[in-house]
Amino acid sequence: MDFQYGWLLNLICYLPLAGAIFMMAFINKENSSGIKAFATAVAAIDFVISIPLWFLYRTDGAEFQFATQFDWIPSLGVQYIFGVDGFAVLLILLTTLLGLIAIYSSYTAITDRQKEYYIFLLLLQTGMLGVFCSLDFILFYVFWEVMLVPMYFLIGVWGGPRRLYAAIKFFLYTLVGSVLMLVGILTLYFYNAGGLAAIGLEGLGNPATFSVTQFYSIAPMIPAGVQFWVFLAFFVGFAIKVPMFPFHTWLPDAHVEAPTAGSVILAAVLLKMGTYGFVRLSLPILPDATVKAVGWIGALAMFAIVYGALVAMAQKDMKKLVAYSSVSHMGFVMLGMFALNAAGLRGSILQMLNHGVSTGALFLLVGIVYERRHNRMIAEYGGLAKVMPLYATYFMIITMSSIGLPTLNGFIGEFTILIGAFLHSWVWALVGASGIVLGAAYMLWLYQRVFFGELSNEKNKDLPDLNRREQWTLIPLVVVAFWIGLYPKPFFDRMAPTVDRVLERVAAAVPEFETAADHVAEIAHEPVPEAAGEHGE
């Protein structure tokens, strides 16, 4: 670990919290403009000070940099460990950027109880950043749960008509997942230390600790049985967050009911916590179980890709549609991840960012028109391109990025993922690629129904086009979308060390682990004799 600039990481993580407390204490709840200005300022500063991470992170340096470490609860070996690798750096930047945008986008959308609203947004920020920073299981878990609370309120207080239901559903689902995860964590913890006497599980007798890196080091020694159960526990926790196929049902509700900023954060960052958890914890610590699970999770992911896309196609509510598209996109992420090869993992990590940018932007866009019409039904619209050309343009760009048009971010992610998936099994790539087709179908159909055709609905006749603020919420995302689409190399460079280490760990722990390139060969070789015969004559 490299402790240089450790303070910076802590500052980034806790600045929003400090801001929230300050706000709570010193800013009058009537002073709406002051509240907005302050919140935005805090988020902006947070973003600005997080930019140095991008430059200071050294790909050839220690695995975890900007680290902080000291005992927190010595009696239990709980430590306060902060530290990030390239992967986390990317996600942190994503978080700070979208946090800023989310706040900036809520100026006019939120008129009621603004003070609490921005306080919760800032708290949420800290929670999310904490998850990406912490390298101690308990610390990780604490942040993981802390972040639920503000999100609950964002949905529940400022959400739509069925907000209560959506909020509690969101909270319960994720909580169930995370508490099971806690059990898994404890099992690992005792396995590393004293063992679980009553079920006759010998421990390794190491000094008790929750430090993630310690578990990296013992990963190969963990017996398969233990790995299986712990993996299961983690899986439920993370899969619910992702969300993977059977656990996704909280997502549409949460998204639909949440206020725009809420949806943006939810889609852009919260979902990433699940995938982050997989990459950071499941894969390196439970390699054996991971390799065994590949088939199942791959199947689930493939199903999710197609399923999400198809269900999205049937939606009448824009936000629901985007929500289900998330299910599909996150399916890609999982697919790439569990291809367990460089391309797959890199793609999947990149796709996390892409999804954050594209879907975040989509929710912003939907929110913008919702703010004007207070209606999200696709049928209500049509021909908007006439009255809101600028809006239509942004929407088009983001649509293209989300359906993976080359030169935009989506393509890079999906392409890399699919190559990775292909090298695992051609079937994966086949299904995945079909997801791309469907993606185009539902997004373009949405675009078609909303922007093209007659401007039939009277209410839409004089909708104002984007104002300057709304544009500024979108421009950064568009820029990033093009950046990743055209020159993703810096991103790949930063995530490369993480990916390599993960793969090394899996390979080190599971000798018979192979990237399954062979069965592609088999299927592809059937025609060989016949073809050769042809050439023979």
Add this chain to the structure above:
Amino acid sequence: MSFYDLIWLVPVFPLIGAAFNGLVSNRLGLEKKVTHTVALIASGLAWLWGWAAVIQWYFTEDITKPYVVKAFTWISGGDLTIFGGRVVPLDISASFQLDALSATMLGFVTFVGFLIHLYSVGYMHSEPDRDYARYFSYLNLFMFAMLTLVTGSNLPVLFVGWEGVGLCSYLLIGFYFEKEWCAAAGMKAFIVNRIGDFGFLLAIFFAFFYFGTLEFDGLYQAMANDHNHVFAGAATIIGLLLFVGAMGKSAQLPLYVWLPDAMAGPTPVSALIHAATMVTAGVYMVARCNFFYQASPTAMLTVGVIGGVTAVFAATIGLVQNDIKKVLAYSTVSQLGYMFLAAGTGAYIAAIFHVVTHAFFKGCLFLGSGSVIHGCGGEQDIRKMGGLKKYMPTTFWTFLVATVAIAGIPPLAGFVSKDMILAKTFEAGMTNLNGYGTTYYFLWFLGLAGAAMTAFYMFRLVYLTFYGSFRGGEEAEHHVHESPWTMTLPLQILAGLSIVGGLILGFPGQLFHLDGWSFIDRFLAPVMLTHGEHGGHAVSLGLEWGLVFVSVAVALAGIFVAWRFYRNDPDFARPKALAERFPLVYKLLLNKYWVDEIYNATFVAGTIKLSRLLWEFDSRVVDGVVNGTALSTLGSSFISGVFDLKVVDGAVNLVAKSYDVASHRFRRLQVGFAQGYAMVMVFGAAMLLGIFYVIKL
């Protein structure tokens, strides 16, 4: 510092133009002059720079080798294990290459592209400023994508262009998006193309898996040195998958359906994208990847058969269409069929040759039709036209020339390239290529039939449009007028090329035993991994001439019929009679074999139905079941009744509800009076003791 070192500038110029028109001109609504000046300069520069680069390269470099310019590393996917356990890095660079093939494409794409920009200036002049800017930015953007496509040095970069042109065609088809059907057509085009791209992507993956590289040169070498056919199977798979992509882009069966609808776009767009350039991308790609097809008879045959069948199939539909652009559209499909037919016989050069000539005459035809439509104030139905030759002579002459060319009358461009294709096909039959001789004979026959029909429907078009008397009504007749020079100039240029282009580029030397007179043969040969492609004298001189004669005769026959039907009986009794004689056939053709309807009824409707179904499933069952499991973890099995109920009528609120039920059940224990509680305790205690004994004793 040379032009071809900066080859990547060729796509970049139009990109800049697009950016300007899109971001500045469109936003600020600058006046048209500015807009089209910028657009013209952009595409013009691309043209000049492109030609300069090609010429300079031709004279300074070794043209048998591709000249690759790497701009930057694009995608880096880390080290991967591929076929045979090799470990290679996935490093895809944004790099461009110049070789005979891309030079050829570059040459005519930039040129035709510029002409059509010029043409558009006149054609679109009545659009509002902003839309005008939007149009030109799209057009420039298209140029960028198309040029990337033809200059890209590896599959992914080609794919970028590939998708780029797809996007532009989507945008341009849907240019008049207020019209529901225009937008719909655009979407259709994009999605059908996506289906093709699906194959393309998989092809790329297979290619990487087997060869560890995606650079064309690398692949070429790998296949060239694959002497003991290790990669034969791979070649088949990749070839077929690539061809799936080509089907989409180049509108072959069964994915051709989008092209006719694509005519919804402005006519210059139809000319540029849907006739001259984009749709030929498929052919280009197949030719580019010829090394795969050479190694795989299966793939080759497939290409040939699909091509041939499409050629005839589309032609038959073209016979009876009444929308001038629809006719041309189907003719395009059919011509593309010819190109693939050529590729299918291994005559990639012929295919590319036909691409070029087709760009000339079909571009000319489309622009001509545009001019006609423009002249008739937007009318597209040929039944409402007629006798236009006296109103718009230039258009008429150019149109006629192009028609003759496409009909395959020597020595026009159309004849040269199409005859080359037919000859190669016949030759393939004779040499029993890959042991599929009979099939190739059959394909040759199809080709002939197609030629005849082509001649027929093209002349039908000409007669109905320009001869006879105007059928569009009195006051419409007054408005008919010739188009401005910006429109006619391109027409004339293209018409000229349709006449001489063929002979200049590919003088049919084989007819006179003069090898190497065909420039394009010599020029393109190094790109092709072909064995005995040119100069092969499988066919004797006599037979060569015989073939020529046959095809010409067939074409003339077609023309004659058209003349009988639509020229020398003014009220078209004969065709009507024919239609009544075979009503079914007529209906079938008129309704394009109901393919669209079938597709809509099956695939489209099917998908949507499925999606609806899954949505139901999701909102009811999945939610229900997941919540169900969530609660069954509570071990409260007794609420299962409620659970079923909920799943059935799909209350999403299951968790809370069933908790409620559980909760109420539990609360019943709290009976309310002390003795009751005492009993609960006693029985509880008894139960605990019972458990205890069961376990302990």
Add this chain to the structure above:
Amino acid sequence: MISAEPYVALSLILFCLGLIGLMVRRNFITVLMSVELMFNAVNINLIAFSFRLGDLAGQVLAIFVITVAAAEAAIGLGLIIALVRLKDTVALDEADEMRG
């Protein structure tokens, strides 16, 4: 000289009687009496054991039990009076405002 077993058996029977009485009677007073029965049962046990062991602890505990029983009786009867004042009944099962 008989051993402790019969005493224990007796006490168990008495204990159960008390328990049953507690559960079946409506009258608060009788319920209290049943409780007293249970305490007595305990005492029988204690005495029997203490004799068998030759140890006084049992007896001492028994004294405490008696005392506590007395105390509980006092409070119980107080409650009865309060109950009677409030609801004008000594029926225990009529105190059932709260349930669920």
Add this chain to the structure above:
Amino acid sequence: MTMTLDQFIPFLPEIFLATAGFVVLLLGVSMRRRGVRPLSLLGVAALAVTGLLVWLFARPVDGPVSILGDMLVVDSLAVFFKLLMLAAAAMAILLSAGYLERSGYGAGEYVSLILFATVGMFVMASGANLASLYVGLELMALSVYVLVGYFKLEVKSNEGAVKYFVLGAASSAVLLYGMSLIYGALGTLDLAAIRATLTAVPTSNSMLVLGMVLVGFGMLFKVAAVPFHVWTPDAYEGAPTPVTAFISVAPKAAAFAMFMRIFLGAFAPAVDQWRIIMWVAAAATLIYGNIAALTQNNVKRMLAYSSIAHAGYALMGIVAANAMGAWALLMYMVVYAFMNLGAFGFVILLESKGYAGEEIGDYAGLSRRHPAAALGMLIFMLALAGIPPTAGFMGKLYLFAAAVEGGYLVLTVIAVVMSAVSLYYYFRIVVQMYLRDGEEDGAAPAKLLRDRWTEVVIVVCVIATLVIGVFPAPLVGWAQSAASALGMM
């Protein structure tokens, strides 16, 4: 064997407290209605002094010492619990003052009863002999019966007392019966001796084990574990709210103290005999308590069920029966005391239409009218649900950890899932406070009373809840040293 006065020094706190009880009682008789605040202050002062005495005289200097004929033992565990009880009692008194004033019941008996109960709890916490433990238990129990029925003109209060009393009496009879059997089987009532015997001859003598089980039933009743929880909801709902707050914390802690002394201390060698009972009870308690709480609309009752549930969590520590389990339980007692007292503080303060804010609807829109109060309540609800960074999370974390270490994964899973469920009913209040406006449904919104003392208590609880949540280390350390007195592996 003779007694010398100096032997009584460690017993000073109890003596002082009892005397204080007397004094308060007598003063109470003289000054009826007016005397609430002074008497309460007096009581608190007495408790404070007692705390001081405990610290001065009843603290083990080197290792545990048993005093006065091995009836009591002075060890760190006792100290831990005594201080906790003192704190709880003091806070309960502070919570009561305003409430009593409004109700018009005299404070004399009230305060003195709390003090006497505390004495009883002291004995339970430090008892070294079944006899002393029993009398301590009864002292506490009787006082609490009276406290529950203290508002004798309130039907509910009386009813609660009646039920609690009848069932309590029966259960203590069961407890005694168990003790008698143990006495019969081992011939001693002395915990240390019992432990020694069990260690010497590891027996599965069923009469002995049965004795343990019956004693266990008695204890389970006192900690309100299923199936012996039945008295809890009614007693809690019926009792005057401050009393509810008090009995949900202090007697429960005392009961667990006794529980630990007997089962983790004396019966520890025979753990495999009785563990299964505890396991089942714990599981049942977790499930029942949490689920039954879901649909309660009366906040007091809901908190009653929640306290049943929390007993379940605590029982995990007993089931685990390992060192961690022991100190995790201790820690949890402290955490629970703070968060629960805090929550009840709000129930007391919240008054609607002249009644205590018991109905869940009374909390509607609280966040608009009293943001600070709502925030406080939110923190307590989060803590009770075990969401970090509150003390509640830390408490649960260690208990779960202990259970996992013991290998009771199934139990742990039940517990974690249930703690997720519990969130649902705690958040019903949060929903009312934040997600509803009291205005919308016309009903006159409950108003928040001003009462310095109560507010002080609440603030203390909030601070404690958060501080323990973020820096649990010191408390953990203390709990560990306290639990070490049990001499567990």
Add this chain to the structure above:
Amino acid sequence: MDFLAANLEAIVFYTVAVLTVAGGIGVISFKNPVHSALALLGTFVMVAVLFILRHAEFLAAVQVLVYAGGIMVLYLFVIMLSRVKDLSVERVFLSSTAPLAILGGVLLGSLVAVGILLGTMATGDGGAAAMQAVDGVQVGNTEAVGWVLYTKYLIPFEVVSVVLLVAMIGAIVFARRDAVVADPGEGVQS
């Protein structure tokens, strides 16, 4: 005759035992609480006899004094006081649940019985002798008990005194018909 002499203790015990049980049954089955009270009285006395049989004379005395003397009178008072409406004329038993209750009681009882019967008791140097030695000196049971009570068991003893005090307070609190005027306006319902 000598049979009698030989088994006197047994005969006495079983007679007394039967009477005790009979009394118990009487307590829980008589309709009229007064009768129950009298039955209870009988039981108490019988139990006292059992104590004597087990050489716990002091305890027997306490039993008679405290129970038969004190508590019983208390009961009778309360019965008189609470003659608000005589339950004996209406339902005495929770007839609806009674069978279940009896079943439960018996069930629990038998389960316990099983445990006891299978179990073994500790044995000491039984008989009265050992119980009545204080520092080796033989004394009367009363003195012995007193001695232990005031030395070893002093603390519980004192605590019990406090218990009695609390009981007193409780009785007063509940039974006092005092002027706790909770005027309806501010009466806090808890």
